[in-house]
Amino acid sequence: MEGSRQGRIKNPLRRRWIRELRDDKGKYIALFLFLTLTIGFVSGFLVADNSMKKAYDDGFEKYNIEDGHFSLAMPIPDDLKKDLENENIKLTEQFYQDEDISKNKTVRAFKIRKKVNKSCLMEGRMPKNEKEVVIDRLFAENNGIEIGHRIKLGYFKYNITGLVALSDYSALFRNNSDMMFNATNFSVALVTEDGFNRIGFKNIVFQYAWEEQPGENVDYKKVEDILKDSGILTDYVRQKDNQAIMFTGDDMGGDKAMFIMLLYIVIVIMAFVFGVTTKSLIEQESTTIGALRASGFTKGELLAHYLKLPVMVVLIAAIIGNLLGYLGMKRIVVNMYFHSYSLTTYKTLWNSEAFLLTTVIPIIIILLVTFLMLVRMLSLPPLQFLRKELTRKKKKRAARLPNWSFMRRFRLRVIIQNRLGYAVLIVGIMMASLLLIFGMGMKPLMDSFRADIENTQIAKYQYVLKAKAKTDVKGAEKYCVNTLNYQGKEDIMAYGIKEESAYVKDIKLPDEEGIVLISSGFAEKYELKKGDRIKLNETYGKNEYELKVGGIYEYPPALSIFMERGMYNKVFDEKDDYYNGYFSDKKIKDIDERLIASTITLKDMTLISDQLNDSFGAILPMFGAFAIIIYVLLLYLLAKMIIDKNSQNISMLKILGYTSREAGGIYSKATAIVVVCALIFTLPLSERLMRVLYFYFMKDINGWLTYYLPAWLFVLIPTIGIVCYFFIHLLLTKKVRHVGLAHALRSME
Amino acid sequence: MYLEVKGIRKGFGEGDSRVEVLKDIDFGVEKGEICVMLGPSGSGKSTLLNIVGGIESADAGAIKVGADELVGMKEKDLSSYRRRHLGYIFQSYNLIGNLTVKENIEVGGYLSDNPLPIDDLIKKLGLWEHKDKIPNQISGGQQQRTSIGRAMIKNPDILLCDEPTGALDYSTSKEILKLIEDVNAEYGNTILMVTHNDAIKQMADRVIRLHDGAVRDVQVNESKMRAEDLEW
Known part of the structure; x- marks a missing residue:
């Protein structure tokens, strides 16, 4: 008889989950898609972000990115150079020339860098003679420029032989004080030494990059003082403040936090969806569960059964989501980065942090919520399931409703x-x-x-002058302008304007010293209001100005302060007749270009x-x-x-x-x-x-x-x-x- | 006859596994009668009730209720037929769990253009104290009363009762049967009741015995017993 007995029967519930999947395919497909897309979207982003961030971070050493740079109004005098070297600063000449290659499009040409701020050739080859140039890849892409095209720098045309990414210009900021980089209208370029000389020196900037000497500490306060005291400093940027270098890295990190936040918002919602739908399933199958429990099935067996499908859906979604992330989404994010920044080449890296954040933790959260919901519900006695009374509370009363x-x-x-x-x-x-x-x-x-x-817009043309210059253009109005720094990170334009200015309209300028109007943009960003006190510092000087907000002037697009010109000259200790710019709705042509520091137009x-x-x-x-x-x-x-x-x-x-x-x-x-x-x-x-x-x-x-x-x-x-x-x-x-x-x-x- | 059932056939399954559940069923019920359908499990009585209720379709035959011919009606017309003419009472009450007693009765009232006054009905059903409770707060008997109220509020022409006392104890069962009897006396509805409890036949005007899908006999009671006097 023993021999004819059937072996132990396998758990019949194991066949049920396939039927349940088939019967409720809509729900499981939706949950699967939801998870797959979320995991794919975020893991793809994190993988791309991490791989590119690693390439970016490694680039500091690989391309020997500068520790800072400064510009002078003239080549560095020997004594200044010596003073800086005494402070453990090793200088590298990094002169450049900004040349307009067409209307509003500027190319900043450097000599090929060999030691500091080295470049990464993305396509083509480096220039070999004075007639060749390589330009930024992103700028070329944005403007449909290809290898073989020609651009005019100064008086001569140059053949483009390659596309590069400059390690110190991953974000194409023309000036460090610019609000945003601009890879459409601004590019960097490399030419040979002869090629550099061939441009001419009309727009040359005497910039010097420095490297810290290994193992030596630098007293930057002292370095800054030395440079400021020289009287010829026009620009000074340390690496940590250099937007062209740092912006990309900061942006990568910032986006990561945002994406992880997005992921966890979605995952928490998902966990609740799993929890709620599981609860609903138990309610629907109440009598079946009651019958099974009454027949001797344990809570554990039922728990394992009801957990099986969520576990499978979540695991398959995690695997496919990750594949989607690495193969599909990553490319989208990489393209996005390459479309914003001039990044060097990168390698896709396995990102265990991304796997943990996008896959392991979400799976644990979802399954834990489902598990707890199941444990809570399945711990009810079988009779309650049979009676469909799935509540721990004693017979709930119905809520009273209006008539x-x-x-x-x-x-x-x-x-x-x-x-x-x-x-x-x-x-x-x-x-x-x-x-x-x-x-x-x-x-x-x-x-x-x-x-x-x-x-x-204040005026169609805002001219900033290097020195006083007269113009006969009708309607041109003198003004003063200066860039100050707020809270160590924000550039604020301080304007001194004529009372009843024809350009800065409808403005009632305070007549008391130290009281200024601030632009509505400034007020909104820093939540400033009338009566507040603000401290502004000279960008390249040591002076600090404490001013009182006398009111808010409706000028949303810029962070600026306004005061009467005479008052401006008093506050900034300038002569009574001082001015350094013109507002004009007509182009000023009768001022020598060499006296114009910059012209701000709508395009800028x-x-x-x-x-x-x-x-x-x-x-x-x-x-x-x-x-x-x-x-x-x-x-x-x-x-x-x-x-x-x-x-x-x-x-x-x-x-x-x-x-x-x-x-x-x-x-x-x-x-x-x-x-x-x-x-x-x-x-x-x-x-x-x-x-x-x-x-x-x-x-x-x-x-x-x-x-x-x-x-x-x-x-x-x-x-x-x-x-x-x-x-x-x-x-x-x-x-x-x-x-x-x-x-x-x-x-x- | 108000309700005429002729040659109703119904089978389930295909080929060898096909089972004929109803085989040429013929019977009729006069308006206002209490008709009890008796038979053991599997005799086809619930299937027959469902076909009369328009919930299931017959394979062949005809059913006439007043002027309406049921067989061949489209789903929309069947729905309208149930809405206009029928009330349903089930063994397991089938109340909506999140609605109060009163609201469950209103579920039926909503379907009628001229429902009975709800408060009177609730009082008549002995549910006034419980009208704001939800089903799991009341006893099985009270739930079945609520189910009767849901069926009765629209004062249907035909009240279909599928084992209405099947889940109830003896005394509650008698209370429910008495309620059905009272409803019939007061409103004159035709009642078609399926049961396997042989004793209930004594309160019926007409008794139809089903066996193995066929009508074994139809008996018209000359003298009925009152529900409260039934014993089993």
Whole structure:
């Protein structure tokens, strides 16, 4: 007899999960997509970010990036050089010439660097003779310039033989004080020594880069004093303050924090979605679980069974998400970086931190929430499952509702019944709206900034002079200008203007010494108001000025202060008739170009918005698309869960004579009400959050783009959400139609 | 006859595994009668009730309720038929768990253009004290009363009861049967009740015995017992 006995029967539940997957494929596909895309999106970003950051960080040693540089009005005198060398500063000549190759496009030509700030050849070859040049890869890309093209530097044309990335110009800042780099209108270039001489020396800048001597400490305070005391210093930038070198690295780090934050917001929402849908599944299978538990199945066996599918979905999503990240998303992010910065070559590196952050921790969070939810629910006694009384509280009372119509009360009961699911939905909608605000709001913000510049432009031409110069151009108005530093990181333009200026309009200048008007951009960024005191320092001097804010002048696109010219000269200890610039709506042609330090036109002012548009143009729509995917998946998962959970009731209602539309409508309208309310009422919260994040991230950027979101965005975002829900509604209406009458009858048996 | 069932056939499955559940069922019920369908498990009585209720379709035959011919009706028309003419009472009540007693009854009332006054009905059902409770706060008998209220509020022409006392104890069962009897007396609804409890036949005007998918006999009771006098 023993021989004929069947072996031990395997757990029959093991076959069930495949059926459950098949029966509820919509839910698992949505969860899978949600996770895969999130993990893919963020891991791709982190891998690219890490690989490129590593290449960037290694570049400091590999390309021997300078520890700082300064410019002088003339070649360095021997005694100054000696003084600096005594401070352990080893100087390298790094003269350059800025040449306009076309209207508004400037190329800064250096001699080929051999020791400091070496370059990385990205394509082609280095110049071999005086007629050849290599230029920045990104600038070439942005302007459709290719190897073999010719550009004019000075009086002569040069053949482009290659495209390079200069290690000290990963972000193409023309001046360190510029608000933003500009890879469209500004490039660096390398020529041979003869090629450099061939340009001519009309625009030469005597710049010197330095390296710290290994093992020696440098007293930078002393170095700075030596340079300032020389009286010929025109520019002084230490590596840590050099935006052309540091901006890229800072930006990479900043984005990482933002992406990880995004990931964890999504993961927490996902964890709750898993938790809520698991709870709903247990509720739906209550009697089956009761029967199994009563038959002797242990809690552990059921726990393992119900955990199996989430574990598999999460693991497969993690694997595919990572593959997607390494193979697909990484390229998008790399392209984005290469489209913003002049980066050197990089290698894709395995990023264990990214794997931990995007895969291991999210899996643990999701599975832990699911596990805890299951443990909590499965610990109820079998009888409670059989009776479908899945609550620990003793017979809950029904909430009292106002005397509304039956249908309204019914819907409200549905909302109360599914409050946990709806809470997750509301938080998810809020976060998706935040992403959508970011994805859709940045472009109008930049456009608005551009419009602000156009509308509030002081003059068509703002000339800054090296020395006094007279002009006969009608309407030209003298002014004083100076760049000061605020809080050690922000450049502030101090203007001294004529009372009742024809250019700075509608301004009531304070007549008391030490009281200034500040631009609205300055006030907004640093939350300054009338009566506040501000301390400004000379950028290349030692003086500090404490000024009182006398009012705010509506000038959003720049951080500046305004005072009457005479007052300016008093504050900055200049002669009474001092001025160093002209405002003019006509081009001034009767001043010797050598006396003009710079000319600021509309184009110069709009650089930042153009560059931001260029850099983020590709990624912003991705945020929008990602937000829409979150909307759709969340809405689908939770709306479907509510229909699934109530399918017996829907079936029952149909038996009683309700049409599919009426029966489904009770549940889908309840969800629709929550969705519409969430879309409308969480939008101000999302906007508030966006504002906080915007101010936080903008603090690190020079200058200020007025925070502006157009009114239409607040109509468009809920509309997008509603349209998404409409499609989900159509999908679920079909599902409701398919809930058979037999469903309720079967459940009864 | 108000309800006429002729030649109803119903089978499940295909080929060798096909089982004929109903085989040429014929019977009729007069308006206002209490008709009890008796039979052991698997005799096809619930399937027959579901076909009369328009929940399941018949493979062949005809069902006429007043002027309506059920077989061949489209889903939308069947839904309208259930809405206009039927009330349903189930063994396991099938109340909506998150609605109160009163709201569960309103679920039925919503379907009627002229529902019975709800408060009166709740009082009649003995549920006034419990009207704001949800189903899991009340007993099985009270839940079945609520289910009767849900069916009765629209004062249906036909009340279909599928083992209405199947899940209840003896005394509660009698209370429910009495309630059904009272409802019939007051509102004159035609009642079609499926049960396997042989004793219940004594309160019926007409008794139909089903066995193995066929009508074994139809008996018209000349004298009925009151529900409260039933014993089993």
